[in-house]
Amino acid sequence: MPSPLLQIRDATKIYSSGGFLGSSQKTVVALDNFNMTIGGSPATITTIAGESGSGKTTLANLVLGFIKLTDGKIIFDGEDITDMNNDQLKLYRRNVQAVFQDPFGVYNPFYRIDHVFDLVNKHFSLSDNQSEYRDMVEAGLNVVGLYGEDVLRKYPHQLSGGQRQRIMMARAYMIKPRLIVADEPVSMVDASLRASILDAMLRLRDEHNISFLYITHDLSTAYQIGDQIYMLYQGTTAERGTAIDVIDAPQHPYVQLLIDSVPVPDPTDKWDVNISLPSEEEMRTAASVGCRYYPRCPHRMDKCLIEQPPLFKMDKPKHEAACYLYDENEIAPIEPPMLVNQPISVAAVAVGGGRNRERIAAAALIVIAFIIGVLIAGTREPETVVEIQEEIVVVTATPAQIEPTVAPAEAAPAEAVAAPDFLLSAEGALDKGALTLNADTVNKIEGDDERHLYTFSAAVGQEVTLRLVTGGAGLSGSGFYAPFATIYAPDGSLTLGLDSRQRSRRERLTFDQAGVYAIVVGAHEGIGVEGYTITIEGEAPAPPAVEEPDFRLSAEGAIDKGALTLNVEAVNEIEGDEERHVYTFAATAGQEVRMRLVTGGAGLSGSGFYAPFATIYAPDGSLALGLDNRQRSRREGLTLHQDGSYTIVVGAYEGIGVEGYTIVLEGEAPAPEPTEMPAPVEEPDFRLSPEGALDKGALTLGIEAVNTIEGDEERHVYTFAATAGQEVRMRLVTGGAGLSGSGFYAPFATVYAPDGSLALGLDSRQRSRREQLKLYQDGDYTIVVGPYEGIGVEGYTIVIESLGG
């Protein structure tokens, strides 16, 4: 028997924040002991379905090799992908291709569609012969129902979302992969156009033997084209089987709710409005021990808290559900719905209430299920039998034996730093200016599970570093991470918002107001705060630097005596993106400017619906000013408190597109300090090896600069000199993830120290990332910016700022 195409064995992916400053290690399990097999031939479409945060995108990223498993194995065609050498990996990249969710973001708006195929040809050397290559492109397009003459010379924005996604399929097809990971390929495409994408998938499966890992939250498309389906809940398989069996007769209570919530296009079969749905917040809670669905489950039993339920066999072949309701070793379960072969409308009743009805047939059905289970068990793989044995052991435990296993966290030792003037209003630990809180202290302080509030006072110009390490679990757009911290200035404005996607984040802040700042720590989704550490380190306030205003536009905007005036025509020349325009300008601390915004768009506001807004971000990423255009014309005075590159983002609410606006920035000479001499501006020490722009310590590269600098499309190299002890901040903004010849994510930057060791690696998953870095060696540091997989660098900005040291 040939080996399966893809096997995932006991795969666990844990995102952890490791024991920072002695605080307890906290982890989030994104994928927990997950098993899956995709057969080799004939090709199949395996659906991974679940809500945001269920782990489906983690699974896709694991298979694509973007992230590594914490435990377990991913075996492709008999080879463990973590053990592959470079040649094998290259082959793996050929064999496993991807199509992403966003049909807009994966294209570089500056190139015509044929560029996509040219890159593929270049990287994989598909053909040297132009006419043969053109035939290959045409053949690829034809497979997905397109024709070269209609699309190749067009720009991405001239095509529909459906066409763009099919071009991605055609691109993948040209590489002749054996598996395509399709991550939500239809969710951003008009419902009526989705069929064309699904049809392309079916043709690739049936006519070209390409299997799919189809990641989706759309169960109706899974039902139409899926062979197998895995329903994920919080990183575990809640239910699996053929798409038809699972969706026709869902067994797991969560899957029953999910399928009942899919809107049915039949007005005579409406949602039962009286059904008691969990509140949105309840939906986001997960149990940390036992069945993760316990907090939401209408059928929960005490035993569900002891251990996660294994997959129990249902009466259809390969149909399994992870729910103790189907545990045939248990005497009468408390709430057994046993909805085998009953219509979905009945499943809805089971979710909402009316539980008594299901009790009736329970006993008899359990016996039948047990017999079937025993019969089927004979055909199982050995590992599943082991699960059953484990289960028998577990059942002997009683609820009384459940004990809290989480040891209380130790208070963290604080770092000794120069004494700033912090002051805690609550009974937190205060030690030499460093406020270190962990779960333990917090729980003592707080009556409110949901939000913690701390205040401290600060002086103007004071600089601090704030470090947040969280350990909570929750659910967010991109993962499961929870608590966030927000700092409010004395006047109530937002100074900094940190969320905890990264679980550990460090930000440098300069306070521009004197008075009491408030830190609010809270959880998204009402999960409750599960433990975090905040460290604030203060430094002596630097004397404010004063200098002549020095506006400069990085893009081709008009500049006039310090006033930047942009109108819609200028903007359209600059921008590829209809939705957001970004400008940067350099400023010095203490500089005052006036900003005037006149817009003509539409949006949502108190008195009308007008749209575009402009937001100014300070060099450290904090919000300096937000203007919306309620009045369509607004004027604000603003003092810039930081040295460096400020960013203006002009965007529209609602994807209306920016329809026309004028921004006028007028700089005014700051009043000279009457007593003190202005502090001398420190000469920065950076040096660029190619012809990049170098300006006062900030290297800012934009797409135009990059394209002129480079002879090599694949890698850009910069060097700069540093002295030991110097601190820098590096910010990377990239212009697009997704599209490459053979790989899928885009530019990264790596910083190497003079001795060749790795100082810092940034990848561009988040498209915008900022890191603070201390340089420990004297000599030339090297920054290498390059794509994974020979994509070619499609546009990025790197800003490096010296923080002194």
Next chain:
Amino acid sequence: MSQTRSNGSERVVLNVEKLRIHYATPQGEVIAVSDISFDLYEGETLGLVGESGCGKSTTAYGILQLVQPPGYIVHGSIKVDGTEVLDLSEEELRSFRWTGLSLIPQGAMNSLNPTMRVKDQIIDVIEAHEGKQTDKKALRERIYDLFAKVGLPNRIYNMYPHELSGGMKQRVCIAMGVALHPTVVIADEATSALDVVVQRIVAQTLIQVKDEIGVSLIVIGHDMGLLAQIVDRIAVMYAGKMVEIAPVESIYAEPLHPYTKLLIDSIPSIKERKPLRITEGITHDPRNPPSGCIFRLRCPFAWEHCAEVEPLPIQVDRKHEVACHMFDEQFEERRAHAFATTANP
């Protein structure tokens, strides 16, 4: 068009008459909305459906007087409770929005001002219309009431939008939309970015709030499944034209216009596996629409007459109108034949 809601009031709260909206482009005029007429009844939920580019959102923005250059309203009449919206000055419009007409925008996730707290955004709506509120306690209670209506916890009062989940932001937008008890609320793809269970919760909240405060609702969407669940009537648009309007039960049971049929056939079902119906979207150049029927280039039943004469809305039932020549009495035979062939392909 003149329908009545199956079991509701027959008072018309919104009357749209011959609304036409163009976009002026260097290559010529794009007809985004072409002489659309319909009524919205008190307490009713009307679905406006069609694929991308059909003009459904432009229609909504036209009603709200938010069409942006190069778009402009060529002619038409939009009456809300008898008030001609097109005659209002900019200042009058500002006070009319939120009280007469309000919007729950597309992708409401990003439509809140990121620099203002939730409470301030709602207070902004209230104070812009009712003046400065001196009784802060009463104002807070009023906002808590709104939160309760849309199922939000009070603790978000002081939060910023980035601290909320997508579904919660969506509810904040609903709360703003109904804060001043407007006559008509327009929800533009209001739940399309949400997980399926959250979408259901938010959609049900929307309908409950609508019933509770008695507004009329226009829901714009392309998800025929979701619309079937929440609306009373559906208006189908294609390339700027309204091709069919009918109570939701009739349109799903018996779609008449060939385009409506295609739209309904292309919904992926979770109850029955069917061959995929592939459609390419609107195919003609919007600057240069075909003569006669707008849909004839994609219509499997089109014949010469469709290229010569534009079909006008035909009333096939008291509540059901369709703009297709096959429903003209003189072409009854053709219709019978066409329907027989599709029934047994």
